[in-house]
Amino acid sequence: MYNIELRIKLFDWLYILLIGILFATLLSALGYELLGMSWIHGALFGGMLGFSITLFSLIFITFMNQTILPKIPKIFWLPLAIFFSFLSGFLGTLFSTYLANSLSLQLIELFHTQVIEIAIAIGFLTYIVGALLYRFVKMRNAKEVVDQHYVQSRLRSLETQLNPHFLFNALNSIAELIHQDPVKAENAILKVSTFLRNTMEEKARIALNDEIRNVRDYVELENIRFSGKIYFQDIGHIPNLFVPKFSIQLLVENAIKHGFENHKKLSITLSYNKETHALILSNDGKPIKNSSFGTGLSNLEQRLKLLCNGNIKITNKNNPTFTIYLGDCNENTHR
Numbered sequence: 001m002y003n004i005e006l007r008i009k010l011f012d013w014l015y016i017l018l019i020g021i022l023f024a025t026l027l028s029a030l031g032y033e034l035l036g037m038s039w040i041h042g043a044l045f046g047g048m049l050g051f052s053i054t055l056f057s058l059i060f061i062t063f064m065n066q067t068i069l070p071k072i073p074k075i076f077w078l079p080l081a082i083f084f085s086f087l088s089g090f091l092g093t094l095f096s097t098y099l100a101n102s103l104s105l106q107l108i109e110l111f112h113t114q115v116i117e118i119a120i121a122i123g124f125l126t127y128i129v130g131a132l133l134y135r136f137v138k139m140r141n142a143k144e145v146v147d148q149h150y151v152q153s154r155l156r157s158l159e160t161q162l163n164p165h166f167l168f169n170a171l172n173s174i175a176e177l178i179h180q181d182p183v184k185a186e187n188a189i190l191k192v193s194t195f196l197r198n199t200m201e202e203k204a205r206i207a208l209n210d211e212i213r214n215v216r217d218y219v220e221l222e223n224i225r226f227s228g229k230i231y232f233q234d235i236g237h238i239p240n241l242f243v244p245k246f247s248i249q250l251l252v253e254n255a256i257k258h259g260f261e262n263h264k265k266l267s268i269t270l271s272y273n274k275e276t277h278a279l280i281l282s283n284d285g286k287p288i289k290n291s292s293f294g295t296g297l298s299n300l301e302q303r304l305k306l307l308c309n310g311n312i313k314i315t316n317k318n319n320p321t322f323t324i325y326l327g328d329c330n331e332n333t334h335r
Contacts, residue, residue: 017054024050031108041106048099053092053126060084061130082127089126093119167192173225184224191221204307205329208241208248208279212270215249219268222256230256234270241272242329243279244303250296251281251322259285259320273323282321288314304329 028046033039064084069077097115100107110118170192177185195217212234219232232252252268260266268283291314293301304310308329315323 013054013058016057017051020054021047021050024053032106035108037108038106044103045096045100045105045107049093049096049122052096052099053089053122056092056095057085057088057126057130060088081130085127085130086123088123088130090119090123092126093122167196170195170221173222176225188221188224191217191224195221203245204303205242206245208238208243211243211245211248212238214246215252218249219252226256226260229265230260231265231267232270233267236271238270238272239274241279241326243324243326244300244307244329247300247304247324248279248281250300251324254294254297254322255281255283255285255320258288259283261286276323277326279324279326280315280321281324282316282319285320288317288320291317 024046025043026046028049029039029043032042061081061084064080068080072080094115097107097111097119100111170188174185174188174192177188195214215232219230223230248270255268256266264285266283266285268281271280271282272278273280297312301312304312304324304327308327310325310327310329312322312324315321
């Protein structure tokens with residue numbers, strides 16, 4: 001796992017580069033103007049100075065963070081950070097001065113007579129600014145880790161509500177079968193065992209194909225109780241997506257609970273809308289009367305928001321249809 005103290009994102013460097021160039025450009029242009037020199041030359045030199053220092057900082061600090069610091073005791077981190085930060089400012093100043101002379105830019109006299117002393121001073125100033133930026137980056141990284149731990153903790157809390165929710169329903173089904181048909185009850189217990197074994201992986205999201213396989217096992221389990229009257233099928237092209245675990249299963253369970261009528265068959269269909277990046281689950285059961293979500297669907301709604309910045313909506317009440325908008329569920333498939 002990365003060390004939050006060493007993690008500097010590309011966006012951080014772009015931000016530092018922008019601030020460095022802008023600050024150096026404005027300060028140099030102002031100094032040239034006050035000295036009665038061309039502020040345009042001052043702005044150009046300041047821009048080169050800011051860019052050069054940031055470029056050397058990126059090279060040295062990235063090398064230090066990725067190659068040196070992880071391999072040495074933490075007591076040596078500060079001295080090395082001071083050295084490389086100073087070196088970035090020192091070499092950046094010398095390089096930008098050389099570049100300015102090559103382009104025949106007008107320079108303040110001190111940059112001709114005392115460039116080493118100025119480079120040393122700017123090197124120390126670079127370290128001070130770098131130390132402030134380091135504190136900002138470290139605090140930002142620490143906050144991200146805390147936020148991530150909160151989300152994972154919240155997801156685990158939500159998932160602990162799912163297994164009992166399914167398990168209680170399955171056990172109720174088995175309880176009804178024990179006295180009616182012991183053989184079916186035994187088969188149901190085996191199905192529950194298989195289903196739980198397939199779904200107890202410690203992952204917040206799983207491949208859609210795996211979720212569909214689990215749904216088929218679940219429907220087969222329910223059909224022991226409902227005498228094969230539940231039909232589930234996926235139609236059209238179902239892409240290789242990642243979805244929150246139990247997402248389709250919860251909707252199928254909801255369809256059976258609220259849409260099934262004993263004397264009729266219940267057909268449940270899953271499809272995918274490529275344009276809206278959404279999964280659509282519909283059934284031909286009883287119309288939806290209450291549009292508010294119960295525990296299971298509220299749970300799914302929260303997990304979609306946490307994992308994918310997605311949501312779930314009822315898109316047809318008469319022909320019960322739920323649409324899961326997946327958002328950016330597949331942009332971070334490491335979970």
